């Protein structure tokens with residue numbers, strides 16, 4: 001029997017930046033081993049939610065809770081969240097000139113693996129395997145992190161980091177945007193390597209396309225900082241055919257009815 | 259400017275004890291070569307006439323000359339070649355090593371390479387005595403500006419350690435020369451003079467390491483003069499690690515002739531106060547200068563660097579990248595000037611200065627400049643000054659790095675572009691360590 005108690009939970013989350021409210025009461029709950037998708041129009045707050053989960057200092061949480069495996073995530077520093085097994089694949093990964101991919105990945109691996117650190121040779125072996133798996137050029141690891149990387153390279157780099165860190169819960173923020181079908185397949189392959197009974201995934205996306213490769217158990221639709229609809233995979237089809245307008249309407253009516 | 263009072267610097271008397279007529283007479287008595295006697299006498303005449311710089315001089319506006327305790331220092335007697343050798347782990351990286359101490363210096367060939375290639379590494383006095391014609395054009399030669407500045411003239415008249423490096427035409431010298439200074443005599447004044455001549459099509463490299471203990475007061479007034487002749491390629495790396503009670507005013511000049519390449523890397527970590535000036539003249543068509551620098555002022559350190567990219571010929575290229583950090587109440591000044599002389603057309607000149615200000619109370623001034631007397635040139639200068647990027651910090655922390663580790667990675671990364679250009683791994687490692695130590699202090 002699978003454990004149905006939520007291991008990742010967001011409760012009535014409110015967040016603001018520069019005094020402007022963006023998240024206005026987000027609720028979301030995931031059971032271990034599940035993949036959820038989060039969709040929603042531009043500007044609805046998807047990236048803000050992802051950043052708040054990871055602890056971005058630009059956002060102020062004004063109310064609500066995030067619980068991961070019983071821990072109060074909002075009280076943790078970003079690095080503590082990473083060390084606890086939370087990962088965010090950024091929508092717009094920043095470039096860090098002067099910091100090489102290999103060196104960075106080793107420090108990140110060491111920082112998140114506590115006593116299970118690898119020696120440099122074993123680490124490099126593992127890194128090479130991941131690189132091959134993601135069909136990335138070997139020269140990649142000696143380059144500076146995201147510096148001069150194409151959009152697609154940056155996205156692969158995020159997945160490479162995810163494979164290296166082996167998180168237990170990951171948020172992928174529009175990792176699929178800007179990828180051609182081949183790149184999308186590679187990225188999905190990387191993600192599916194991690195999925196399993198001990199891994200939870202929240203896929204933020206704009207397009208239904210990726211959901212053909214990564215199959216969500218649940219889908220949430222975020223509108224104006226709130227989850228307006230939640231449902232099973234059948235929602236994907238409906239969104240594909242009808243767009244967001246019906247969600248807005250239903251949600252709007254619901255709001256009015258209260 | 260009305261109503262502003264400019265602090266009057268303490269006057270350094272024109273003739274400081276030991277750096278006066280009597281001092282010169284003593285120096286001349288020690289000087290074996292007629293050529294050097296003439297050069298010293300001419301420089302001394304300039305030195306006497308020139309006024310000491312004050313904060314009213316634009317170049318010294320942010321670095322008060324009276325903060326350098328020159329008047330309280332005793333010029334060391336001319337350093338003589340003698341057996342003052344102590345081994346150093348870096349020696350194995352080079353073909354020739356010069357160890358300089360307050361009581362003398364030693365030149366050691368680690369192997370036969372330099373001699374087989376016909377490369378000369380000699381005390382300047384000996385070179386001037388044995389081959390005056392080979393030295394004459396390059397001592398106070400055309401790389402130096404005229405008129406001379408006060409500190410340049412002081413160096414020319416009173417230098418107490420001189421070294422001459424000569425690369426014959428066409429030699430390819432991979433491993434080069436290490437000159438290491440280990441100065442530990444309190445209140446002493448070292449005035450090093452270096453002359454480098456790289457003949458046509460030669461290629462070579464030298465590294466300087468400047469060290470003194472933190473607990474002694476010491477001052478250095480170095481001057482270097484570099485001639486990179488047709489098609490030659492010369493690289494100099496200068497690692498300034500003077501102790502925290504040391505002072506330095508340095509003036510360096512390099513001249514690249516047709517098709518030549520001059521590459522100069524300055525790495526400033528030490529000293530209480532330092533002021534450096536480096537002028538690179540791309541003087542022949544198709545010549546190029548690459549000038550890179552790192553400086554990191556922490557604690558109460560004050561570091562001032564001025565660079566001149568002089569384009570005195572058409573079709574010349576210069577690229578400059580100076581990266582600095584300031585921390586605690588550290589202070590840095592960067593003043594850069596691109597000069598295109600009349601007729602210097604089709605010139606590419608780039609100047610970049612990036613500064614990291616790591617906390618409130620630290621300060622970095624950046625003053626880029628252009629002095630253009632020609633057209634048809636591509637010229638750019640830019641500077642940035644600020645703290646670490648919060649987005650980059652967050653990115654690293656989101657991967658599990660502690661805030662301190664993320665800051666360290668970003669700061670090392672900030673300097674990496676310059677560090678990458680240092681040929682020796684041991685020196686790159688040393689630079690990383692300096693940055694690490696400064697972060698932790």
Ligand SMILES: Nc1ncnc2c1ncn2[C@@H]1O[C@H](COP(=O)(O)OP(=O)(O)O)[C@@H](O)[C@H]1O
Pocket residue numbers: 017018022040041042043044045046047048049058
């Ligand atoms: N750091 C920020 N500073 C100012 N405004 C922000 C910031 N982050 C997000 N916003 C604003 O919050 C809203 C939601 O943005 P975002 O979370 O990026 O949406 P999505 O990812 O769904 O497109 C937008 O109006 C955006 O301009």
Ligand SMILES: [Mg+2]
Pocket residue numbers: 046047048091173174
């Ligand atoms: Mg977004």
